[in-house]
Amino acid sequence: MSNNIFLLVMLGMSGTLLLAGSVIFFYIRYQRKFLIQRETLQRKELDHKKHLLYTSIRSQEEERMRISRDLHDHVGSSLSNIRMMLGKIEKVSADDTSLKTIADTSKKGIDNVIADIRSISHRLLPPGLSLWGFYHSTEDLCENIRVSSGLNIQLADHTSGELQNIPFDTALSLYRVIQEALTNTLKHASANNITISLMIKDNKGAIDYIDDGKGAEMNERTKGLGMYNMESRLSMINAAYKVTTAPGKGFALSIYNIPLL
Amino acid sequence: MSYLYMGAIVPISIAIPITVGVAKYKRLDQSLKIVFLFLVVNGLTNVIAKLLAVAQVTNLPALHVYTVIELWILLLFYRSILNDIGLSRFIPIIIIAFFVVSVINTLFFQSIFTYNSYTRSLEAILIILFAIIYFIKRLDKVEQSAKGTAIAIINSALLFYFSGALILFIVSNVIVTDIKLGAAIWNVHATLVLLMYILFAVALYIYKP
Numbered sequence: 001m002s003n004n005i006f007l008l009v010m011l012g013m014s015g016t017l018l019l020a021g022s023v024i025f026f027y028i029r030y031q032r033k034f035l036i037q038r039e040t041l042q043r044k045e046l047d048h049k050k051h052l053l054y055t056s057i058r059s060q061e062e063e064r065m066r067i068s069r070d071l072h073d074h075v076g077s078s079l080s081n082i083r084m085m086l087g088k089i090e091k092v093s094a095d096d097t098s099l100k101t102i103a104d105t106s107k108k109g110i111d112n113v114i115a116d117i118r119s120i121s122h123r124l125l126p127p128g129l130s131l132w133g134f135y136h137s138t139e140d141l142c143e144n145i146r147v148s149s150g151l152n153i154q155l156a157d158h159t160s161g162e163l164q165n166i167p168f169d170t171a172l173s174l175y176r177v178i179q180e181a182l183t184n185t186l187k188h189a190s191a192n193n194i195t196i197s198l199m200i201k202d203n204k205g206a207i208d209y210i211d212d213g214k215g216a217e218m219n220e221r222t223k224g225l226g227m228y229n230m231e232s233r234l235s236m237i238n239a240a241y242k243v244t245t246a247p248g249k250g251f252a253l254s255i256y257n258i259p260l261l
Numbered sequence: 262m263s264y265l266y267m268g269a270i271v272p273i274s275i276a277i278p279i280t281v282g283v284a285k286y287k288r289l290d291q292s293l294k295i296v297f298l299f300l301v302v303n304g305l306t307n308v309i310a311k312l313l314a315v316a317q318v319t320n321l322p323a324l325h326v327y328t329v330i331e332l333w334i335l336l337l338f339y340r341s342i343l344n345d346i347g348l349s350r351f352i353p354i355i356i357i358a359f360f361v362v363s364v365i366n367t368l369f370f371q372s373i374f375t376y377n378s379y380t381r382s383l384e385a386i387l388i389i390l391f392a393i394i395y396f397i398k399r400l401d402k403v404e405q406s407a408k409g410t411a412i413a414i415i416n417s418a419l420l421f422y423f424s425g426a427l428i429l430f431i432v433s434n435v436i437v438t439d440i441k442l443g444a445a446i447w448n449v450h451a452t453l454v455l456l457m458y459i460l461f462a463v464a465l466y467i468y469k470p
Contacts, residue, residue: 005435006442012428013449020389020424024417027396035403 054236061172068124071117079117083110126175133164134171135198138178142196145182153182153194162260163198163205170259173233174207180226181209181253189213189251205239205258215245267444268314271451271458272307278462279304288470290408292341296415299334300461302327322373325380329363332356332384335419339391342412343398355387376437381430385423392420407469414467418460425453 086103093099121127129137135157142153157163166174178196185191191213199206218227227243230253234241238259244252282289282297289297306327313320333356340352363380371377395416404410429450436443 005432005439006445009428009432009436009446010449012432013425016424016427017421020420023393023396023420027400027413030400031403034401035405038403 050235053232057232057236064124068121071121071124076114076117076121079110079114083107083114086110126172129171129175130168134166134174135161135164137171137175138196141175141179141182142194145186149186151186151194152192153196155196155198157198159198159200159205162200163258166205166258166260170237173237174239174255174258177230177233177253177255178207178209180230181251184224184226185211185213185251188216191250201256203260204256205260206254206256207258209253209255210250211252212250215247215249215251217247218243218245264444267448267451268311271455272311274455274458275300275304275307278458278465281462281465285465285468289465289468290470292338292412293408293465293468295334295338295341296461296465299331299338300458302330302334319374321376325363325367325373325377328377328380328384329360332359332387335388336391338415339395342416343391343395345398348394359383359387371434376433378430378433381433382427385427385430388419388423389427392416392423396420407467411464411468414460414464418457418464421460422453422457426450 086107090100090103090107093103126137126141128140139155142155145151146153182194185194189211191211194209194211196210197208199208230241234255238257239255240257242254242256244254279297279300282293282300286294286297306323309323310320313323336352336356340349343349359380362383363377366377366380367373371379399409399413404413429446432446436446
């Protein structure tokens with residue numbers, strides 16, 4: 001009799017425990033499923049945001065190219081024509097000193113405007129990037145900044161030219177990142193020396209950018225728009241980066257994992 | 262041997278979650294402090310029950326009082342974790358109603374010298390309901406924090422213990438006459454209690470504010 005009661009109690013207990021276990025199991029399973037769904041949704045949202053960002057960067061570059069071409073081809077040639085006309089006026093009015101002075105002054109003004117337009121056009125689209133490749137365009141950029149700012153900029157290529165033949169989009173992104181880094185150093189760092197080294201690590205490209213400026217506290221809050229732009233451009237080409245900086249300790253940007261093909 | 266397990270090892274094992282609770286008490290939030298209070302009251306009841314047993318005095322009156330206090334503490338725990346205004350208003354009414362039912366049960370149905378199987382069973386059903394309500398309300402709110410996991414473990418422990426013990430509470434007065442059967446069944450109950458203590462200790466250990 002007592003054996004039967006024990007068996008019945010145990011059976012009843014097993015039933016209720018099984019039910020409780022099922023509730024717990026269902027809860028854990030549902031939560032996992034929900035978590036996976038939420039993560040998938042978040043990943044899709046992130047991918048969509050990235051896609052929007054990349055599209056915006058690409059259209060920005062296309063717009064820059066268009067403006068650069070328009071400035072160079074249309075505005076530049078129109079100004080050259082006006083300059084020629086002024087040259088003719090100068091010749092025709094050889095006896096009129098005051099008119100000659102006006103034409104001469106105007107020509108000098110136009111020369112300045114043409115130089116400015118060329119400079120703006122080059123900044124908008126590095127002219128040599130598609131012709132001479134990444135290294136020479138970067139060298140050109142460094143040279144321009146060296147001349148205008150007096151900074152000592154060392155650009156060293158430790159590769160065997162692998163970074164010269166990288167796809168145009170990759171080259172343009174890296175060029176913009178270095179341009180942004182140089183602008184930041186000029187604006188904020190009070191540096192004297194900048195070293196840029198191009199390398200190959202694990203069959204991927206790598207770039208080290210180091211300045212000896214005053215450095216800065218770097219965290220998510222203090223990151224500027226420039227840093228976010230660099231991040232976006234590097235993630236666009238699937239490259240990784242690391243920033244090392246602290247007040248009084250300069251600034252170092254390590255870009256690695258750059259695809260060569 | 263079975264008495265050692267049921268009468269000594271399992272009651273003493275409550276020291277494990279209490280020790281973890283003491284070590285982390287300052288960092289515990291309100292709901293976990295209520296769980297700690299539950300463990301302390303449970304531990305004190307174990308001590309009182311043991312002292313009364315040693316003095317050869319029945320400890321069943323203590324169980325009648327403990328049942329009301331246990332439900333009160335556990336419903337306070339559910340009020341703190343459910344964050345539901347409707348249920349929060351309802352919980353004090355349940356506590357008072359349960360107290361009234363317990364008094365009526367003691368006065369008219371099961372004296373303080375009898376096992377209070379009706380109120381113990383009712384308490385188990387209420388806790389099972391609240392444990393299931395908690396799971397339902399948290400279904401689409403994935404909690405990846407240590408606190409969320411700790412609360413889910415405590416809720417699972419309560420659901421598991423009271424579901425298993427419900428049948429024992431219901432038949433407890435039937436089996437009381439058969440000492441051998443009673444010992445066997447209460448040993449199973451002791452295992453459920455031990456499992457609950459271990460899960461409480463794990464929950465308190467992994468908890469982070």
